[in-house]
Amino acid sequence: MNRAQNGPLPAKLIPNLGLKHRNTFGFDASAELAYEITSPEQIPAVISDIAKQKLTWRVLGGGSNVILPESLSGATLLMNITGQEMIASDEVATYLAVGGGVNWHELVIWTLENDLPGLENLALIPGTVGAAPIQNIGAYGVEVADYIDSIEAFDAKEQAFVTLRKEACHFAYRDSYFKQNPHRFIVTQVVFKLPKIWQARIHYADLATQFFEGSNPSPEEIFLAACKIRTRKLPDPTVIGNAGSFFQNPIVPQEQFETLLKTHTDLVSYPDATGKRKLAAAWLVDQCGFKGQRMGDVGVYQNQALVLVNHGGGTAQDVLGLAKCIQDKVRAEFGVSLQIEPNIF
Numbered sequence: 001m002n003r004a005q006n007g008p009l010p011a012k013l014i015p016n017l018g019l020k021h022r023n024t025f026g027f028d029a030s031a032e033l034a035y036e037i038t039s040p041e042q043i044p045a046v047i048s049d050i051a052k053q054k055l056t057w058r059v060l061g062g063g064s065n066v067i068l069p070e071s072l073s074g075a076t077l078l079m080n081i082t083g084q085e086m087i088a089s090d091e092v093a094t095y096l097a098v099g100g101g102v103n104w105h106e107l108v109i110w111t112l113e114n115d116l117p118g119l120e121n122l123a124l125i126p127g128t129v130g131a132a133p134i135q136n137i138g139a140y141g142v143e144v145a146d147y148i149d150s151i152e153a154f155d156a157k158e159q160a161f162v163t164l165r166k167e168a169c170h171f172a173y174r175d176s177y178f179k180q181n182p183h184r185f186i187v188t189q190v191v192f193k194l195p196k197i198w199q200a201r202i203h204y205a206d207l208a209t210q211f212f213e214g215s216n217p218s219p220e221e222i223f224l225a226a227c228k229i230r231t232r233k234l235p236d237p238t239v240i241g242n243a244g245s246f247f248q249n250p251i252v253p254q255e256q257f258e259t260l261l262k263t264h265t266d267l268v269s270y271p272d273a274t275g276k277r278k279l280a281a282a283w284l285v286d287q288c289g290f291k292g293q294r295m296g297d298v299g300v301y302q303n304q305a306l307v308l309v310n311h312g313g314g315t316a317q318d319v320l321g322l323a324k325c326i327q328d329k330v331r332a333e334f335g336v337s338l339q340i341e342p343n344i345f
């Protein structure tokens with residue numbers, strides 16, 4: 001049979017798939033029925049199959065921002081669509097189309113090797129390209145939304161492929177239209193717009209301290225500096241299970257911030273674009289004495305209070321139990337609610 005004429009092979013079906021190595025927390029989870037998606041054209045048949053069997057479903061990318069239970073019932077879509085190419089170039093920018101299953105950090109390296117700077121501040125963020133826009137990944141003063149042109153996705157509600165321009169994606173701090181509409185979109189490809197005129201973005205305190213005042217670092221130097229900070233502060237998930245920041249930085253009204261400042265003069269915060277105030281969740285958790293603490297097999301990382309870790313043998317229930325203790329104490333101490341950042345499956 002000629003595959004070129006008849007489309008790609010159907011998605012591979014894998015029953016009872018172990019996911020211990022497909023989630024960076026390293027939780028011992030298993031998917032009842034996994035579909036391996038290597039091409040967008042496989043998706044409509046998979047979704048109709050799932051609907052016929054009345055199964056629940058979810059999408060799994062790199063597993064770096066999820067909390068998995070022991071058993072995932074129904075269907076789990078493993079996104080393995082690869083491929084990256086320059087699709088256009090004009091006076092202002094280069095446009096890159098990248099498959100949702102491509103590893104994020106490898107894409108950052110590839111862009112730099114091909115003289116396409118812009119993504120260097122986002123080096124070493126775990127996960128896939130398709131997952132990046134869902135929570136609008138960000139680090140060191142840059143968010144992925146700054147470089148997105150459009151997203152290709154399968155809309156399970158409308159049963160159709162859609163192209164969402166950046167404006168339609170409603171990007172905000174660790175938020176997007178995709179995150180606000182769970183179980184609806186399956187991101188297949190991201191189109192990046194990388195401006196031809198590059199400007200270093202090193203205003204973020206941690207990054208600024210890596211360079212001499214007035215120095216003019218190259219994209220590669222910024223990339224290396226971001227890697228250095230992350231390696232120092234964040235645990236390597238291949239060594240100690242974690243999902244990066246476990247809580248979002250809470251955004252509070254200016255009046256609440258001013259009241260808090262009276263009793264906590266060293267409160268760490270940043271101005272927010274909407275006139276509110278973003279508090280450093282890491283500082284709040286740290287002040288409550290959780291840094292380096294352990295609760296059974298899970299704990300709070302010793303170098304970063306915002307990162308919860310699995311010391312080995314921990315479960316979703318364990319980490320959510322620890323999270324509840326932290327949330328309760330931070331609420332009692334500061335009157336602030338911490339929102340869990342990774343997706344709870």
Ligand code: EPU
Pocket residue numbers: 138139140141204206233243244245246247248249268280281282283284286291303304305306341
């Ligand atoms: N701090 C403490 N104790 C700690 C750690 C930090 O008091 O244990 C205080 C420090 O004063 C520091 C402030 O908290 O100045 C903020 O810490 P940091 O600059 O390390 O960044 P963060 O707010 O903890 C955020 C993102 C990270 C991102 C970094 C760098 C969120 C929830 N987290 O962390 O993103 O890499 O900034 O831009 O926005 C992720 O989302 O998974 C993630 C790792």
